[in-house]
Amino acid sequence: MKDEFYALHLDTGNGEAWASRPSGQAYLADGAVHCVFSARTAVKMGMGANSRSHESLTFRFVEQTGEDEFATRLLSNRRLPMGEAELISLDELVESHSPELAFYEERVVPAMLERGAPEDARSASIDRRVFNGLFGLGLLYLERDEPGRASALFADLAGIKADFVGKNQFLFNDCGIGLRKCGLFGEAIAFFLRALDYAPDDENLLYNLGRAHYENGDWTRSLDYLIQSNKFNPGLGPTNSLLGLMVRLETDDRLADRYGKPPVPPAVAARARQILAAGSGRLKLDDTLVASPVEPGRARSGGVGHVEFKRRGEK
Numbered sequence: 001m002k003d004e005f006y007a008l009h010l011d012t013g014n015g016e017a018w019a020s021r022p023s024g025q026a027y028l029a030d031g032a033v034h035c036v037f038s039a040r041t042a043v044k045m046g047m048g049a050n051s052r053s054h055e056s057l058t059f060r061f062v063e064q065t066g067e068d069e070f071a072t073r074l075l076s077n078r079r080l081p082m083g084e085a086e087l088i089s090l091d092e093l094v095e096s097h098s099p100e101l102a103f104y105e106e107r108v109v110p111a112m113l114e115r116g117a118p119e120d121a122r123s124a125s126i127d128r129r130v131f132n133g134l135f136g137l138g139l140l141y142l143e144r145d146e147p148g149r150a151s152a153l154f155a156d157l158a159g160i161k162a163d164f165v166g167k168n169q170f171l172f173n174d175c176g177i178g179l180r181k182c183g184l185f186g187e188a189i190a191f192f193l194r195a196l197d198y199a200p201d202d203e204n205l206l207y208n209l210g211r212a213h214y215e216n217g218d219w220t221r222s223l224d225y226l227i228q229s230n231k232f233n234p235g236l237g238p239t240n241s242l243l244g245l246m247v248r249l250e251t252d253d254r255l256a257d258r259y260g261k262p263p264v265p266p267a268v269a270a271r272a273r274q275i276l277a278a279g280s281g282r283l284k285l286d287d288t289l290v291a292s293p294v295e296p297g298r299a300r301s302g303g304v305g306h307v308e309f310k311r312r313g314e315k
Contacts, residue, residue, distance in 0.1 A: 022178035024139030028090075031133025033070065034063040034123055036104040037097035061108070062097065063123060064133065072097075079111040081123070094140055098149060101134065101156035109162075126162035128171065135175060142182055151187060154179065158190040169198035173205055173284055176212070185216035203233035204284070207242070214242060217261075219268045222246075230275050243272040 041056050060072040061081040070093050071085035088097075105126070112120035135157060141150035158172075176191035192209045199205055210225035223246070229239040249256050250269035256262060264272075 021181045022139055024136045024143055027132045027136030027139060029067075029136075030129070031131070031136055032064050032129040033093075033133035033137065034061075034130060035134060036060070036075065036100045036108050037062045037072070037093070038100050039072075039097045041096075059100065059103070060097070061123070062093065075108065079108045080115060080120075081112075094137065094144065099134055099137060099153055099156070101153070101160065105161055125164075126160070127164040128166035131157065131160065131164075131167070131171070139178075139182070142184075147184075151184065154184065154187045155190065158187070158194055169195040169202065169205065170284070171195075172198075173208065176208060177284065180208075180212050180215060185212050188212045189216070201232050203229045203236050203239070206232065207236060207239045210239070210242060219246070219264055223268050223271060226272070227275060234279060240276060243276055246272040247276070 037060055039058050039060055041058065059075045061075060062070050062072045065071045065087070068090050070088050070090070072088055073081040073085050074083050076082040109124045109126070112124040134153060138150045138153040138157070141147070141153065157175075160167075172191045172195035176188045176195065179185075179188035179191060189209065189212045192205060192212060195205055196209070206225050206229035210222045210229060213219075213222035213225060222242075226239050226243055229236060230243070233239070246264045247269050249259070249261055250264040250266060253263065
């Protein structure tokens with residue numbers, strides 16, 4: 001890679017406690033939410049014994065106006081904000097509103113830009129602060145034990161289409177590390193793959209992908225990405241350490257039990273051994289403790305294969 005990408009910063013945390021995990025509040029403090037949200041409200045019809053109620057789903061445009069204040073306005077049939085704004089708190093936003101980022105990008109932003117009002121041009125912009133604010137909301141969902149809502153939002157963020165300053169390998173790589181620390185290995189991999197669009201030959205990013213697949217119990221893809229990392233920098237310590245761990249886990253049952261891992265398939269260990277025998281960091285390296293327990297029941301892959309590196313949008 002070109003020298004201007006040289007920016008290695010080791011992630012040297014030595015534990016996986018909540019204290020080491022990213023904070024939703026910290027991301028929100030560095031962000032500014034504005035997006036379309038869906039909101040469910042109870043609607044009561046009739047009176048007395050004949051009364052009944054049901055939930056109504058509405059779409060609202062939400063803009064952050066203060067540290068704990070958000071202005072919400074209904075969307076019209078033309079997908080434009082309308083009417084008087086209603087102020088709600090962060091707790092109310094998290095409790096009863098769900099971000100609809102894809103709908104906002106694909107339907108509402110074009111409608112606002114087409115109308116062309118000055119306030120619409122400002123509100124329709126998506127930048128790094130908006131990204132950080134929404135990422136922070138996803139982390140708050142995790143803290144509230146709502147992984148489904150968090151995963152849906154992280155999937156939208158991993159697929160965000162808008163171009164803005166700071167949308168690059170560092171943004172997606174750092175978020176991927178945070179998601180891995182939260183145990184969301186599949187979501188972390190999605191963010192690392194987006195980072196790969198910007199830096200396909202960065203050895204640290206390729207290690208981070210190998211590390212995430214290791215945590216996810218996929219020996220095949222972990223090895224494939226470690227091979228790529230080793231190709232670009234044979235001396236990268238964490239890559240070699242994880243390859244060495246694969247070799248040891250092949251036969252050391254006590255170590256496998258300690259780390260919560262099954263023995264590595266012989267073919268995977270043999271390839272790792274071969275790479276190590278054969279004998280410049282750029283991105284932040286996710287080298288926190290690798291030998292952390294894996295939750296029971298997580299699927300693990302034992303075959304040997306190859307990963308096809310595809311650009312976004314390719315079939």
